[in-house]
Structure formats: structure tokens, C-alpha cells
Amino acid sequence: MSDNPSPVRVALLGCGTVGGEATRMLLGEADELAARIGAPVELAGIAVRRPDKHPELPQHLLTADAGSLVESDVDVVVELIGGIEPVRGWLLTALRKGKSVVTGNKALLSEYAAELAEAANTSGADLYYEAAVAGAIPLLRPLRESLAGDRITRVMGIVNGTTNFILSAMDSTGAGYAETLDEATRLGYAEADPTADVDGYDAASKAAILASLAFHSRVTAADVHREGIAGISASDIQAAKLLNRTVKLLAICERVTADDGTESVSARVHPVMIPRSHQLAGVHGAFNAVYVEADAAGELMFYGQGAGGAPTASAVLGDLVAAARNRVAGGRGPRESAHAALPVRPMGQTPTRYHISLDVADRPGVLAQVAQVFAEHGVSIAAVRQRDRHSTASLVIVTHLAADAALQSTVDEIGKLDVVREVVSVMRVEGEDT
Amino acid sequence: MSDNPSPVRVALLGCGTVGGEATRMLLGEADELAARIGAPVELAGIAVRRPDKHPELPQHLLTADAGSLVESDVDVVVELIGGIEPVRGWLLTALRKGKSVVTGNKALLSEYAAELAEAANTSGADLYYEAAVAGAIPLLRPLRESLAGDRITRVMGIVNGTTNFILSAMDSTGAGYAETLDEATRLGYAEADPTADVDGYDAASKAAILASLAFHSRVTAADVHREGIAGISASDIQAAKLLNRTVKLLAICERVTADDGTESVSARVHPVMIPRSHQLAGVHGAFNAVYVEADAAGELMFYGQGAGGAPTASAVLGDLVAAARNRVAGGRGPRESAHAALPVRPMGQTPTRYHISLDVADRPGVLAQVAQVFAEHGVSIAAVRQRDRHSTASLVIVTHLAADAALQSTVDEIGKLDVVREVVSVMRVEGEDT
Structure with missing residues (x-):
């Protein structure tokens, strides 16, 4: 110089x-x-x-x-x-x-x-x-440079402040989605046209960028499975609360290894039920936080303001x-590296876990019928909780990991059972031991 | 290539x-x-x-x-x-x-x-x-590169796993320092000679590195005010619990601006009482976490495994x-930059806040006498709590920010008052509104 x-x-x-x-x-x-x-x-x-x-x-x-x-x-x-x-x-x-x-x-x-x-x-x-x-969170540089010698297995986080504000407010007030969105718009936390945020497009773009960097592959927004928060009801939030859990819209990017050893990338954005003790559960309002897991580094978390x-x-x-x-x-920074070129795994084949809350007839044999449907789809049940409520009873089921498509069709079929009065809430689950 | x-x-x-x-x-x-x-x-x-x-x-x-x-x-x-x-x-x-x-x-x-x-x-x-x-926490690269266009005002964190393990265990079991250290040694969380950890030498080295990078200055370990955890008693921990707070050994690096506008760096390692709702309070065992504040970025936190x-x-x-x-x-990474060359502020002149827990005589006028000592040293009281306990009463005081030396001499003098039976606990306070 x-x-x-x-x-x-x-x-x-x-x-x-x-x-x-x-x-x-x-x-x-x-x-x-x-x-x-x-x-x-x-x-x-x-x-x-x-x-x-x-x-x-x-x-x-x-x-x-x-x-x-x-x-x-x-x-x-x-x-x-x-x-x-x-x-x-x-x-x-x-x-x-x-x-x-x-x-x-x-x-x-x-x-x-x-x-x-x-x-x-x-x-x-x-x-x-x-x-x-x-x-403001320094996240891409750590992924691209600090962890360049490690093998990242998962990036999971809250990357959209608008939806996090709405879900935080629904959790604390018990109010429904529509009125909470109105409030968020009034306070300036949601845009006049909130589609990009509440339907998950914004988070899906970010998931594509994170997955590309973390797994040295090319993932575009179109590759990201996307579900927004418009379908979240006050009873979903309530069901989560009863289990000491809360609902967050997460971007989840995972390295998935198939039984034959081939690797692929799963990138998805959807509402998730997480334990209240999970670090991401404590991220409120417009803050963002991203949780990273790598083979050698273990668990890392990055937290800060996501917008503004x-x-x-x-x-x-x-x-x-x-x-x-x-x-x-006279030099330059590290280049992009997409050398791994891992394929993107379709959502249906991505392993997930479900929480399912049902209103069922209050008579013997109901659990047996419901459990039979799970068994037929090869989905293993991790925990069941039953509670009487006058003539109906509530049945809460948390599954082990299974292919998302198998879980979806299990839920569809259970909804058709005579003994099931109502499927109260269906939500994917992250961040707890299986 | x-x-x-x-x-x-x-x-x-x-x-x-x-x-x-x-x-x-x-x-x-x-x-x-x-x-x-x-x-x-x-x-x-x-x-x-x-x-x-x-x-x-x-x-x-x-x-x-x-x-x-x-x-x-x-x-x-x-x-x-x-x-x-x-x-x-x-x-x-x-x-x-x-x-x-x-x-x-x-x-x-x-x-x-x-x-x-x-x-x-x-x-x-x-x-x-x-x-x-x-x-494993990507921290130095974000400080040096990601925040290179911002103005960092504070870096505060848990950077020593051994002391964090001991303080976490004292908090959850109520046990004293000596027996908890023994347990940590037995479990392999403390070395046979734990001096470097428990006396804060390890954390002070890290504080020097963090302060140098954050403030583009040269700070050596000798510049860092250092107090370890060997003096923390079960009653200190208990006093913190009563106030819904917990005790952590923190490395604190701050940019301090004097009344005349001149800037300096404060770098220190000492036990601190923080609210249980603070993000650093939830960092348990051997994990590390560092909290960064910058003018534009606002509050950031980095969390992960600090050793191993x-x-x-x-x-x-x-x-x-x-x-x-x-x-x-054919290039190289960003150089070290110590161009700001800020001086290091002595601990006595560093603004801090104290929590002081006293056993005092249970009679009228005690608070007036104690408050008079604070006033004479120019230290402003933020909150007071009194409680009767048979013939003695407990008096808990939290101060506003004041020069550390003024706080120290206030405590020394209060300890000599006839009405003060015992200074139960003195601890600096961070992470709450003034």
C-alpha cells in the first residue's frame, strides 16, 4: 500500500x-x-x-x-x-x-x-x-468462511421478522391470525400487501441462499418447499401451549443421507412446533436467529436484528x-463454491415429525383404530396423550421421524375415520429428542 | 487457478x-x-x-x-x-x-x-x-470483517467454560464454591490446577483479543482488570436468586466516552449479576456466548461450544x-487494524453498577445513614429493598452507574458503619435498565 x-x-x-x-x-x-x-x-x-x-x-x-x-x-x-x-x-x-x-x-x-x-x-x-x-446478523460470512473446514449438517432459523412478530403476538394474546395480522399492519410490522412475508416467499428465498452456502450446492427459491402462516389458528397455538411448546415459522436446510449413503439437501419453510425451552422459542418480535449444526463445531446460534x-x-x-x-x-475474497452439487430432496421424501391433535369419540378402541392407520403407513408413534372431554375425548399424538408424504397421507386417512370428530391441529415438530 | x-x-x-x-x-x-x-x-x-x-x-x-x-x-x-x-x-x-x-x-x-x-x-x-x-463460535471473523463498517460499542460474554460450569452448578445446587470446584475437577470440567480458569486469566486473555479487534486498538492481557470466581459464596448466589438474577463470570469490553468526548477502552473480567431473563443467563455448563452491540447493527449474540x-x-x-x-x-485476508489506538481506561474510572446486600440493625434511621455514605461519594441509588429478619434487617441496594473506585470506597465505608452487621454480598450488575 x-x-x-x-x-x-x-x-x-x-x-x-x-x-x-x-x-x-x-x-x-x-x-x-x-x-x-x-x-x-x-x-x-x-x-x-x-x-x-x-x-x-x-x-x-x-x-x-x-x-x-x-x-x-x-x-x-x-x-x-x-x-x-x-x-x-x-x-x-x-x-x-x-x-x-x-x-x-x-x-x-x-x-x-x-x-x-x-x-x-x-x-x-x-x-x-x-x-x-x-x-445485521453476521451469518453468511461465518457459513462461507469460518465453517469452511467443517461439515455443516443443518441450518434452521427464524429469518422473517413479520411472521415472527405475528406468531409471538398470537402466542401471548391468544388472538387469531386475521386480527393479529391487522394489528401487525397497523404497527408497521407487516406491509400493506403482506403476501411475501406471511406466505413464506421471503423466508424461502433466504432458505435457498443458506442451503446453497451451507452445502456447497445450488438451491434456488423454487427448490424450497414453502408453507406460510395464514393457516395457523388460535387452536394450533393453544394446542402447542398445552404441550409447553410454541409455534414458529422456520427455514430449515438439512443434509439428508439416504439408506444407500447418497446425500441430498432438504430446504423448506413451514410452521413448526418447538419446545419452549428451545433457544429459538425465546426469539420474539422482529428479531431473527439462526441455529447451525456442524460435525465438528457442534451447535451454534446467531441472533440479532433481521431487518431495519x-x-x-x-x-x-x-x-x-x-x-x-x-x-x-490486490486480492479477492473466497469464491462461491457449488462443487458438491447435491440434489434437492422433494418434501414428500424428507424425514419430518408431526404433532397431531384430534377430537375423537369417547369410547374404547379409538386409539387402536387410529394407531392402525399409522402402522399401515409405516409411521411410528413416539407419544400419545388422551383426555376425556364430556362426550368427546382429545387425543394428541407425536410421531417419530417418517417421510413427510407418509405423514400427510396418514393424517388424511385419520381425518376420514368415523371415530375422529375433528382434526384440531397438525403441525411439524422440531428441536426435541426422538 | x-x-x-x-x-x-x-x-x-x-x-x-x-x-x-x-x-x-x-x-x-x-x-x-x-x-x-x-x-x-x-x-x-x-x-x-x-x-x-x-x-x-x-x-x-x-x-x-x-x-x-x-x-x-x-x-x-x-x-x-x-x-x-x-x-x-x-x-x-x-x-x-x-x-x-x-x-x-x-x-x-x-x-x-x-x-x-x-x-x-x-x-x-x-x-x-x-x-x-x-x-467453535465464529466470533473474531464477524468482529473483524462483518462489522468492519459499523462502530462496535460493547462486547460482553461468557468465554470460559470451566467457570461457567461451576457457577451454573452453584446456581442449581446451592452448594458452595469449594465443593463445586471439586465436583468440576472430578468430572473433568476443571483442570488439576484450575488457576488459569477460576482466577480469570484465561478470560482476560480473551478479553484482550476481543477488545483489540472490536475497537481497532491494542489491548494486552495486562491491561484487563481481572477478578476470578473464588470469592463467590453460596450467599452471593442466593442473594442473586432472591432478585431473580444469576451470577456469571463475564469478559466485558466497552468503548467509554468521557464527558469531554475523548474515547477510551474498558476491558475487564469479573463476576456479574445479570437478570435471569437476559440471554447470557440461559447459557449453561461449558457453553460460551458473546453479546455484541454496535451502533448500526444493534444487539447481536453468538452462541456455541467454547472448548473441546x-x-x-x-x-x-x-x-x-x-x-x-x-x-x-494470490491475495490475503484483511489486515489487523489498530489505527484507533484508544487508551485503556483504568478500572477505577470505569462506570459500573453495584448490587450490595447488607445485614443491618433493625431500627429506624439505618437507611438514612447508609444513603448518606452513597451521597458523600456521589453514587446515586437506583433501588432499595428492606426486609425485617428478627433483630437484624436485610437491606438490598442497586446503584446507578458510577466510577468503580467511588463504588468500592462507598462499600468500604458502609462496612464500617455501626448499624451494618455484615456486608453479605457485593456484586457488579449488567444487562438491565438503569
């Missing part, structure tokens, strides 16, 4: 909540960042749709022409616009020209990570996206400093 | 529990590691004190001459011997010759990090030491893969 190193020139695409915080940090902490990087960082331009709508930003930096800004003399492109097109084209152009890219665009990455990584690898540019999953302007900007700036340091040092 | 890249040659110094696991992983997962790195890793030699005592290792790799192994044709030196000399000389030689170093040697780093970092920076070699703090052969080897291998990838890519 020379005494007067050239500045690292940065293009910022998009300047909403996160971009505004990132700009404030870049300009306000310029000297500190220069000292950490070994060269000054220079904000070369900010592309926004309507420059006249941003009186708070340095006017001479603003442009509506993101494409030209990317093509100009910049070293790093920070993209905070979101969505697929036209962003994909701009970032590919940047990477192919050897400019490093920092992005928080989970939709783009969960679909086009392979194409972007290839462009980065070919030109030797860096592609960083810590902000795309779990906001400043926390997400922290992740963006961390990536920007890394990319800038690599420029100054 | 060419199609047949040269192997990255590794020297391993020391082969105890961690080294043995690392060797097993290196040899057993060679193909997988080569795919991740982009070149094969070749174990060039293992230096052990007595080669004849290691029939489990490949004999042709063994040598008793660590110095010559370091000087031989190797690219990366992995050091797992521990202690200062002669290791310091070997690692300086390696770094000065441009060989990257991976080490878990907290004693060495907490004293000689500046010298080692300078040697690494001069030659352009990597110096990684994730295994030195909190075992396999978990620590996971951290070592992660660093080795990073160093090897940098060799293959």
Missing part, C-alpha cells in the same frame, strides 16, 4: 431506508472507514428513480441512470434496489467488468446466484450479500469494507 | 486433542477441502515433543524439530502448542518469511499480537486465530481454508 492510495470508488444503486443509512455511514465515518480499509472510499454516484425526490442527498451525486453509473469508473457497485430486472443486467455488467458487487437482493440471489457467481469468478470480482439474509435500515446497512457496509480491502490488497 | 494447482503445504505444530482432531479432518476430508480451496492441502509435517508417543499419527510426518519444520518448504503454519516461548519465535520466523499462520494461542496473542501482526503485515502473510476465543477438541478444530480448519484460499487466489 502506497502512502497515498487511490480511493475506492463506489456506486450506490437505490437509496431507500437501507441506502440512506448506508450513505449516512459512508459519508459520516469516511475517515474511520479509510483507516480500516487502507484507502479512502469515495461515493461516486447514487442512482435513484427520481433524483428530485431526494433533497436530503448530495445533489451532485444523484442520477436516474443506473446503467451508466455502473459502466462509469467505479470499483464497487452496492445494489439496494431489489427485484430481478433490470438489476440483474446491471450487476452482471458490473461483475463481468471486474467491479465488485455488494447486494442485499435475496430475490435475485435465490434465483440467479449461479449466473452472478460465475460472472464474479470469471473476472475475479467479489460478490458479497450478507444483508440478504437475517439483516441501520442493521441492514451495517451488513452492507461490512461487505463494502471487505470488497474495498480486497481492492487495496 | 490452473487445472493442476500446486498443493498448499501445511506444517502442524503440536498434536494434542485439538491437533489430533484437526489432523483427522485434514486427512479424512482431503478431497472435500481441496474442492473448497481450489487446490489440495498437503500436511507436510507434524511437530510433537515426543514422536515415539504418537503411534496414531502418520510416522513419516512426525518430527521433534518444530523450528526446522517452520523453516522448510511450507505455506501455512498451524500452531496448537500454546504458551509464549519458544512458539513466539517460530511464528515470527514463519510470518517474516511470508508463511501464513493459524493459531489458537490466546496467551501469546493477548501479549504479542502487535508484534505478530506487524510481521504479517510486512510480509503480506495471513495471521488468523479464530480458535483463540470461544472455541472437535469444536476448536473446526475453527482452526476454517482459518486454514481461508489462508489456503488466499494463497491460491
Whole structure:
């Protein structure tokens, strides 16, 4: 490094909540960042749709022409616009020209990570996206680098704050889904159109990114089995409470080994019942937490704010400093590695466990009939609890691990039994001993 | 990268529990590691004190001459011997010759990090030491890289498993310190000579490393205020329980801003009373957890196994893969940065809060006398609880933040008051609102 190193020139695409915080940090902490990087960082331009709508930003930096800004003399492109097109084209152009890219665009990455990584690898540019999953929590860098010598077997976590806020509130108030969603919208925890969050699309994109990194394979959002929380009722929450458990929407990425030794990846997002003593059960409101299991490291957990302007900007700036340091040092960060290329296992073949709560006729022989259905589907029962309730009785069953499809068809068939008045709640179970 | 890249040659110094696991992983997962790195890793030699005592290792790799192994044709030196000399000389030689170093040697780093970092920076070699703090938990890389664009204000955590095991056990059994230490020794959680753990030396080394990274400054173990757990009594634990709190040995590294705006670093290790609802209160046994606060990221927590052969080897291998990838890519990882060079604040001037539990005479005016002593020392009281107990009464006081020296002298003087029968427990308090 020379005494007067050239500045690292940065293009910022998009300047909403996160971009505004990132700009404030870049300009306000310029000297500190220069000292950490070994060269000054220079904000070369900010592309926004309507420059006249941003009186708070340095006017001479603003442009509506993101494409030209990317093509100009910049070293790093920070993209905070979101969505697929036209962003994909701009970032590919940047990477192919050897400019490093920092992005928080989970939709783009969960679909086009392979194409972007290839462009980065070919030109030797860096592609960083810590902000795309779990906001401020340093998670992707530990997965990609700290655990690079270990064998990750599972990544499981709360990666969507909106759904966690709603489920936390349902758990504490006993209220139903619809009214809790209304409340979350009113308080600003849910968007006017909450589909991406409550139907699990946002979490599925993040699961695809996590599974790809953890298992050195390519998993896209379309590969992720996805169920949202709209079907969760107050009685599901109540059933969980009775068992000293709670319901969370989890992204679960697992390495699954078949009987013949072949490996595959399971990536899924769905509501899960976990024990209240589980570490993820204590993660409330808009916080995120991700639990990682690796052969040598054992159990790890990462916890922090999953969204918001400043926390997400922290992740963006961390990536920007890394990319800038690599420029100054003449090197580059670790490449993406998808060498393992494990196939994705369909949900039906993924081993899961179910909790099933039934209202049944209060007469002898009911359990025998129900148990017979489980046996016919090859599903083993781990625990049963029966309780009388006037003319009906409640029957609660927790299974051992079985293929998800076998569990589904078991539940379907049980619902048709004469002795079963109602299937009160069906929920997958994680985080407890079998 | 060419199609047949040269192997990255590794020297391993020391082969105890961690080294043995690392060797097993290196040899057993060679193909997988080569795919991740982009070149094969070749174990060039293992230096052990007595080669004849290691029939489990490949004999042709063994040598008793660590110095010559370091000087031989190797690219990366992995050091797992521990202690200062002669290791310091070997690692300086390696770094000065441009060989990257991976080490878990907290004693060495907490004293000689500046010298080692300078040697690494001069030659352009990597110096990684994730295994030195909190075992398998990816903590140093997130501090150094992920949060590199943020401003860390505080790092606080449980970084010593032995003392956490002892305090957890005292909390759950109500037993005293001496008998719990005996039990920990019997179960293998404490060493035959437990001094380094129970007197806080181990945690102080880690605090020095954490403070240096978090605040871009140089903090050595000698700068860290250190109190161990040998003085913790069953009545301290009981006093904490009565307030729904628990006692933990914490390493606390803070950025302290004086009234005139000048900044300094406080680094300390001592027992602390924290609310049972605090996330660190739920960390039991030999687990470690570290809580980080940064301006933009907010609150983060990292949790996992803090010691043990396999978990620590996971951290070592992660660093080795990073160093090897940098060799293959022709770059290097981010340098140490001590540019902020903040001074270390003496403990007496560090703002802390105290919990003080007293047995006092049961008569009017006692609180007035006690409160007068606080006022004379400029210490503000946050909460008081009095309870009658036959002829004596108990008086529990929690203070607001004050300089530690002022709190100490307040306690000393209160102990001399006629109305005070006994100072039952004095403990610093963290993790609650003022």
C-alpha cells in the first residue's frame, strides 16, 4: 500500500431506508472507514428513480441512470434496489467488468446466484450479500468462511421478522391470525400487501441462499418447499401451549443421507412446533436467529436484528469494507463454491415429525383404530396423550421421524375415520429428542 | 487457478486433542477441502515433543524439530502448542518469511499480537486465530470483517467454560464454591490446577483479543482488570436468586466516552449479576456466548461450544481454508487494524453498577445513614429493598452507574458503619435498565 492510495470508488444503486443509512455511514465515518480499509472510499454516484425526490442527498451525486453509473469508473457497485430486472443486467455488467458487487437482493440471489457467481469468478470480482439474509446478523460470512473446514449438517432459523412478530403476538394474546395480522399492519410490522412475508416467499428465498452456502450446492427459491402462516389458528397455538411448546415459522436446510449413503439437501419453510425451552422459542418480535449444526463445531446460534435500515446497512457496509480491502490488497475474497452439487430432496421424501391433535369419540378402541392407520403407513408413534372431554375425548399424538408424504397421507386417512370428530391441529415438530 | 494447482503445504505444530482432531479432518476430508480451496492441502509435517508417543499419527510426518519444520518448504503454519516461548519465535520466523499462520494461542496473542501482526503485515502473510476465543463460535471473523463498517460499542460474554460450569452448578445446587470446584475437577470440567480458569486469566486473555479487534486498538492481557470466581459464596448466589438474577463470570469490553468526548477502552473480567431473563443467563455448563452491540447493527449474540477438541478444530480448519484460499487466489485476508489506538481506561474510572446486600440493625434511621455514605461519594441509588429478619434487617441496594473506585470506597465505608452487621454480598450488575 502506497502512502497515498487511490480511493475506492463506489456506486450506490437505490437509496431507500437501507441506502440512506448506508450513505449516512459512508459519508459520516469516511475517515474511520479509510483507516480500516487502507484507502479512502469515495461515493461516486447514487442512482435513484427520481433524483428530485431526494433533497436530503448530495445533489451532485444523484442520477436516474443506473446503467451508466455502473459502466462509469467505479470499483464497487452496492445494489439496494431489489427485484430481478433490470438489476440483474446491471450487476452482471458490473461483475463481468471486474467491479465488485455488494447486494442485499435475496430475490435475485435465490434465483440467479449461479449466473452472478460465475460472472464474479470469471473476472475475479467479489460478490458479497450478507444483508440478504437475517439483516445485521453476521451469518453468511461465518457459513462461507469460518465453517469452511467443517461439515455443516443443518441450518434452521427464524429469518422473517413479520411472521415472527405475528406468531409471538398470537402466542401471548391468544388472538387469531386475521386480527393479529391487522394489528401487525397497523404497527408497521407487516406491509400493506403482506403476501411475501406471511406466505413464506421471503423466508424461502433466504432458505435457498443458506442451503446453497451451507452445502456447497445450488438451491434456488423454487427448490424450497414453502408453507406460510395464514393457516395457523388460535387452536394450533393453544394446542402447542398445552404441550409447553410454541409455534414458529422456520427455514430449515438439512443434509439428508439416504439408506444407500447418497446425500441430498432438504430446504423448506413451514410452521413448526418447538419446545419452549428451545433457544429459538425465546426469539420474539422482529428479531431473527439462526441455529447451525456442524460435525465438528457442534451447535451454534446467531441472533440479532433481521431487518431495519441501520442493521441492514451495517451488513452492507461490512461487505463494502471487505470488497474495498480486497481492492487495496490486490486480492479477492473466497469464491462461491457449488462443487458438491447435491440434489434437492422433494418434501414428500424428507424425514419430518408431526404433532397431531384430534377430537375423537369417547369410547374404547379409538386409539387402536387410529394407531392402525399409522402402522399401515409405516409411521411410528413416539407419544400419545388422551383426555376425556364430556362426550368427546382429545387425543394428541407425536410421531417419530417418517417421510413427510407418509405423514400427510396418514393424517388424511385419520381425518376420514368415523371415530375422529375433528382434526384440531397438525403441525411439524422440531428441536426435541426422538 | 490452473487445472493442476500446486498443493498448499501445511506444517502442524503440536498434536494434542485439538491437533489430533484437526489432523483427522485434514486427512479424512482431503478431497472435500481441496474442492473448497481450489487446490489440495498437503500436511507436510507434524511437530510433537515426543514422536515415539504418537503411534496414531502418520510416522513419516512426525518430527521433534518444530523450528526446522517452520523453516522448510511450507505455506501455512498451524500452531496448537500454546504458551509464549519458544512458539513466539517460530511464528515470527514463519510470518517474516511470508508463511501464513493459524493459531489458537490466546496467551501469546493477548501479549504479542502487535508484534505478530506487524510481521504479517510486512510480509503480506495471513495471521488468523479464530480458535483463540470461544472455541467453535465464529466470533473474531464477524468482529473483524462483518462489522468492519459499523462502530462496535460493547462486547460482553461468557468465554470460559470451566467457570461457567461451576457457577451454573452453584446456581442449581446451592452448594458452595469449594465443593463445586471439586465436583468440576472430578468430572473433568476443571483442570488439576484450575488457576488459569477460576482466577480469570484465561478470560482476560480473551478479553484482550476481543477488545483489540472490536475497537481497532491494542489491548494486552495486562491491561484487563481481572477478578476470578473464588470469592463467590453460596450467599452471593442466593442473594442473586432472591432478585431473580444469576451470577456469571463475564469478559466485558466497552468503548467509554468521557464527558469531554475523548474515547477510551474498558476491558475487564469479573463476576456479574445479570437478570435471569437476559440471554447470557440461559447459557449453561461449558457453553460460551458473546453479546455484541454496535451502533448500526444493534444487539447481536453468538452462541456455541467454547472448548473441546472437535469444536476448536473446526475453527482452526476454517482459518486454514481461508489462508489456503488466499494463497491460491494470490491475495490475503484483511489486515489487523489498530489505527484507533484508544487508551485503556483504568478500572477505577470505569462506570459500573453495584448490587450490595447488607445485614443491618433493625431500627429506624439505618437507611438514612447508609444513603448518606452513597451521597458523600456521589453514587446515586437506583433501588432499595428492606426486609425485617428478627433483630437484624436485610437491606438490598442497586446503584446507578458510577466510577468503580467511588463504588468500592462507598462499600468500604458502609462496612464500617455501626448499624451494618455484615456486608453479605457485593456484586457488579449488567444487562438491565438503569
